[in-house]
Amino acid sequence: MLQKMYDWIDERVDITPLWRDIADHEVPEHVNPAHHFSAFVYCFGGLTFFVTVIQVLSGMFLTMYYVPDIENAWRSVYYLQTEVAHGQIVRGMHHWGASVVIVMLFLHTLRVFFQGAYKKPRELNWMVGVLIFFVMLALGLTGYLLPWDNKAYFATVVTLQIAEGVPFIGEMAKTLLNGDPSIVGAQTLARFFAIHVFFLPAALFVLMGIHFIMIRKQGISGPL
Amino acid sequence: MSEKKQQVSRRQFLNYTLTGVGGFMAASMLAPMVRFAIDPVLKASAGGDMQAVADVSEITTEPQRFEWTVEQVDAWYTSDVTHSAWVYKNENDEIVPLSPVCKHLGCQVNWAGNEDYPDQFYCPCHDGRYLKDGTNVPNTPPDAPLDLFEYEVKDGTLYLGQPVPREEV
Amino acid sequence: MKKGKGMKFVGDSRVTADKQKFIPKDYSEYPGRTEAFWPNFLLKEWLVGAVFIVGFLCLTVAHPAPLEKLADPTDTAYLPLPDWYFLFLYQLLKYKFASASYFVLGAIVIPGLAFGALFLAPFLDKGKERRPHKRPVATSLMILSFVAVFWLTYEAAAHVDWEAKAENNKPEPPSTVEIDTSHPGYAAYENSCLQCHGGELEGGPAAPSLIGIERSVDEIKDIAVNGIGNMPPDQFQGTEEELQQLAEFIVSVNEQE
Numbered sequence: 001m002l003q004k005m006y007d008w009i010d011e012r013v014d015i016t017p018l019w020r021d022i023a024d025h026e027v028p029e030h031v032n033p034a035h036h037f038s039a040f041v042y043c044f045g046g047l048t049f050f051v052t053v054i055q056v057l058s059g060m061f062l063t064m065y066y067v068p069d070i071e072n073a074w075r076s077v078y079y080l081q082t083e084v085a086h087g088q089i090v091r092g093m094h095h096w097g098a099s100v101v102i103v104m105l106f107l108h109t110l111r112v113f114f115q116g117a118y119k120k121p122r123e124l125n126w127m128v129g130v131l132i133f134f135v136m137l138a139l140g141l142t143g144y145l146l147p148w149d150n151k152a153y154f155a156t157v158v159t160l161q162i163a164e165g166v167p168f169i170g171e172m173a174k175t176l177l178n179g180d181p182s183i184v185g186a187q188t189l190a191r192f193f194a195i196h197v198f199f200l201p202a203a204l205f206v207l208m209g210i211h212f213i214m215i216r217k218q219g220i221s222g223p224l
Numbered sequence: 225m226s227e228k229k230q231q232v233s234r235r236q237f238l239n240y241t242l243t244g245v246g247g248f249m250a251a252s253m254l255a256p257m258v259r260f261a262i263d264p265v266l267k268a269s270a271g272g273d274m275q276a277v278a279d280v281s282e283i284t285t286e287p288q289r290f291e292w293t294v295e296q297v298d299a300w301y302t303s304d305v306t307h308s309a310w311v312y313k314n315e316n317d318e319i320v321p322l323s324p325v326c327k328h329l330g331c332q333v334n335w336a337g338n339e340d341y342p343d344q345f346y347c348p349c350h351d352g353r354y355l356k357d358g359t360n361v362p363n364t365p366p367d368a369p370l371d372l373f374e375y376e377v378k379d380g381t382l383y384l385g386q387p388v389p390r391e392e393v
Numbered sequence: 394m395k396k397g398k399g400m401k402f403v404g405d406s407r408v409t410a411d412k413q414k415f416i417p418k419d420y421s422e423y424p425g426r427t428e429a430f431w432p433n434f435l436l437k438e439w440l441v442g443a444v445f446i447v448g449f450l451c452l453t454v455a456h457p458a459p460l461e462k463l464a465d466p467t468d469t470a471y472l473p474l475p476d477w478y479f480l481f482l483y484q485l486l487k488y489k490f491a492s493a494s495y496f497v498l499g500a501i502v503i504p505g506l507a508f509g510a511l512f513l514a515p516f517l518d519k520g521k522e523r524r525p526h527k528r529p530v531a532t533s534l535m536i537l538s539f540v541a542v543f544w545l546t547y548e549a550a551a552h553v554d555w556e557a558k559a560e561n562n563k564p565e566p567p568s569t570v571e572i573d574t575s576h577p578g579y580a581a582y583e584n585s586c587l588q589c590h591g592g593e594l595e596g597g598p599a600a601p602s603l604i605g606i607e608r609s610v611d612e613i614k615d616i617a618v619n620g621i622g623n624m625p626p627d628q629f630q631g632t633e634e635e636l637q638q639l640a641e642f643i644v645s646v647n648e649q650e
Contacts, residue, residue, distance in 0.1 A: 014408045023431035034437060035426060043441050050442050054253055054449075061257040065299075074463040075300035078564055081460060083299070085263045086256040092453030093256070100449065102478045113514065113535055116523030123515035130512045140476055150562055153464035154473030162486075165496050184466075224524050238432040245439040252446050 021216065030223035042220075044108035051101040052208070056201070058094040066146070068193035070186050073148040098140050105133055117221040125214040132207045135200055142196035148189060156192070157184055274376060274383035278311065281380065283319060287312040287335040287345075287356065292384070309373055309384055310335055310345070314357070322358045323371035323387040333370065345370065358390070461562035471562070474553065481542045484549035507538060565595070565602070578642025581635040585617070585628055594646055600624065603643055613640040 010016055029035050031042040065080035065087070067073060080087040109129065112118055118126035145156045164174040171181075179187025278290045287310040296305040310322040310333075324332045326347040333354060337346035344361065345354040353361040358370035374385035401410035428434055462468075475483050482504060485491050491499020510517060518531040525532040572593055573579065589600035596602035608616070614636050620626035629636060 010412070011403060012406075012408065016413070023435075025430050026427040027430050027434040029426040029428075032426075032428065032434065032437070033441075040441075043438065046438050047442065047445055050249075050445065051449075054446075057253065057257060061261055064261055070464075072300055074460075074564075077460060078566070079300040080260075081458070082566075084260060085266070086260045087263075088457050089256040089450070089453050090260045092456070092458045093449070095458035096449070096452055096456070099477065109511075110535075110539075114525045114532065116518075116525070116528065116531075118515045119518070119521070119523060120515070126515050127512055130508075134508070137478065140478060144476055147460055148464050149461035149564070150464055150468060150471050151461045151474070153466065154471055155475045158473055158475070158483075162500050165500050167497055167501070221523075235432065238436055242432040242436045242439065245436065245443050249439060249443050249446055252443075252450060256450075 025216070028220060028222070031220055041107075041111045044104050044111055048101060048104040048108055049208075051097050051104055052204075054093055055097045055101060058090050058097065059197070061090055062094055063197065068146065068189050070148055070189050073146065073189060077147045077149075098143060101136060102140065105136055109133065115221065115224060122214075122218055122221065125211060125218065128207055128211050128214070132204065132211060135204045135207060139196060139200050139204070142192045142200065145189065145192045146196065153184065156188065160184065160188075274374075274385045275307075276381050277309065277321075277384045278382050279380060280319070280377055280382055283311055283313055283382065285313050285315075287322070289324070289335070290382075308332075310370075311382065312356075319375060319377065319382060320357065321373040321375050321382070321384055323373060325371065325387070326352050326366060327360065327368040327370065328352045328365040459559065460564050461559075462564055472553070472558065474549075474558075477546065477550070480549040481545035484545040487549075510534075572646065573642075576638075576642045576645065578635075578638035578640070578645075581629075581631050581639035582642055585630055585639070594643070604647065606643075606647060608644075610637070610640040610644055613643050 006015075031039050033039045033043070062080070065076055065084060067076045077091070081091055082088075112126065112129070141159060145152045160174050160178055163177055164170045166173055175181050177188075177191065178184060179191045275292050275294055277292045282288070289308055290311050291306050291308045293304050293306050296303055308324050310324055312320055314320050322345070324334075326333050326349065328347065328350055331347050331349035331352075333345040333347045333352070335345055336342045337348060338344075338351075338353075341353055343356060345356075345358070347353070347366070350365045352366040353364045354366065354370055355361060358372065360366040360369055369390045371387035371389050373387050376383050376385075402408060403410050465471075474480070482500075485503065486496075486499050488499070489495070491503065514531070518528060520528055522528050586603075590596055590603050591600075594603040616624070617629035617636060617639065618626065620628065629639070631639075
């Protein structure tokens with residue numbers, strides 16, 4: 001049955017080569033924890049991706065209840081956490097996932113750095129990876145304003161102060177982020193929501209796509 | 225040759241295990257989220273309280289529109305919402321509280337809303353009509369009679385609950 | 394695969410009609426002990442992933458995501474702290490060489506240099522050698538930054554009483570109580586209590602909320618005159634009648650719940 005469906009699609013769209021690109025390649029011995037236990041360090045990249053998937057999914061589900069509005073944002077978060085079944089868990093997954101993904105990214109970066117895996121020919125992929133790291137940090141930064149609690153508000157005020165301190169473009173950068181030259185409020189929340197939910201994830205997906213394509217093209221760096 | 229055959233079955237076994245492990249990961253990730261999303265479907269709808277609507281003495285044999293305001297809690301948003309009902313006394317001196325919501329597409333019906341039908345409820349959206357007891361007039365868009373409110377009379381005051389659909393006539 | 398004129402296509406598409414069977418390569422023929430990504434290696438990765446998600450879900454169940462009070466820009470007692478992964482920056486900006494007139498140095502130049510160096514690492518460390526001990530400069534700089542970030546984070550976190558902070562900022566359920574300002578006791582409330590207990594009886598830094606208390610009229614009268622806990626006596630100023638109205642007002646608000 002499944003085979004027939006596959007054949008039907010394959011005849012028309014020729015998916016076997018795509019499938020080959022994704023799945024059919026060899027994995028060298030030195031990254032295989034079954035051969036050397038120390039190869040577990042190669043798991044951090046995959047786990048980062050896994051947590052990213054968790055973040056995307058839990059974020060999608062959270063927006064079913066969340067509203068980005070200073071009157072109601074906190075109330076909706078409080079509601080989904082206290083009244084909705086498993087709300088505590090879904091928000092927990094998004095909250096803790098944000099921390100875990102930073103930890104995993106950090107470990108992945110350290111692995112690549114100390115193995116010197118960023119050297120020729122993988123310079124570009126390293127740079128894309130660092131950009132992914134920045135996007136993740138920005139996602140964390142924009143994300144914690146969204147519940148509109150005390151922590152969200154005051155941490156964002158500080159962040160905006162730092163942005164303002166940048167020479168020459170500081171004022172503009174702050175207003176651009178804030179939506180208003182001085183008030184941290186309705187417009188700030190709407191902007192941070194848009195950045196957190198649309199702009200940064202879009203950038204993240206593009207960067208991750210490039211990252212993965214380059215890994216498949218170049219293969220895993222050899223053993224030390 | 226036999227070695228090759230064994231390889232294929234080993235590959236199949238690995239494929240099944242892989243599907244199983246992948247399924248476990250997906251399920252444990254999605255289970256809380258799906259339960260979270262479908263929560264409104266599973267939540268028992270709270271039967272609303274009876275609300276005081278009108279003095280029984282005000283109710284005549286002619287349908288009158290009565291309005292009352294309830295505090296509606298919509299998750300994190302609480303607001304006052306006005307409901308209304310068409311209420312009259314029938315020939316047996318029983319109170320008939322009819323929902324004003326047309327059974328066709330949910331517009332508001334009016335008693336004698338059309339000059340041509342002074343003894344009927346009329347829906348302006350698609351010319352739906354109902355007799356005085358709420359029965360839909362055949363060959364007009366609605367296919368069911370108007371809902372009847374649950375009601376009770378206490379100390380001369382009419383209390384209304386939820387509108388209850390009636391069987392098709 | 395045939396090239397040129399002999400090629401057959403599916404319908405008028407560009408999909409070739411001659412299908413090659415999908416036979417996975419046998420990696421045992423390759424040098425070294427390699428194995429197929431699908432399904433052999435992926436299975437191992439996913440086993441790790443399965444263990445990970447179990448641990449992760451345990452974490453989310455054991456430690457609910459914190460939510461603090463609704464943002465209150467007038468809350469001067471609040472100590473703003475970023476998430477843990479920005480604490481090192483927060484701490485850095487506390488030091489003299491990174492604040493005041495050196496703010497640009499601390500907020501822009503130092504982090505900019507560090508992250509810029511990270512971004513451009515492949516061009517700063519161009520040698521062929523990959524082993525960490527064969528490229529001492531890169532390795533020691535990375536270890537140094539790691540230690541610095543770790544230490545700054547520790548310094549920032551160690552001086553915060555996290556438990557007290559969480560306790561002071563517990564979320565309060567949104568108040569559904571309406572304050573009837575025409576109640577005869579409201580004027581007395583406004584005169585004697587509002588300053589500490591707030592316009593909506595919601596409490597403040599110095600006094601608890603008066604909503605959700607289960608006290609009788611007489612008990613409230615007694616507290617208003619004699620105080621309780623941190624509340625000093627003689628807070629109420631007015632006549633006996635006003636005192637009675639005040640207590641009735643507070644009880645009436647609580648009866649709305």
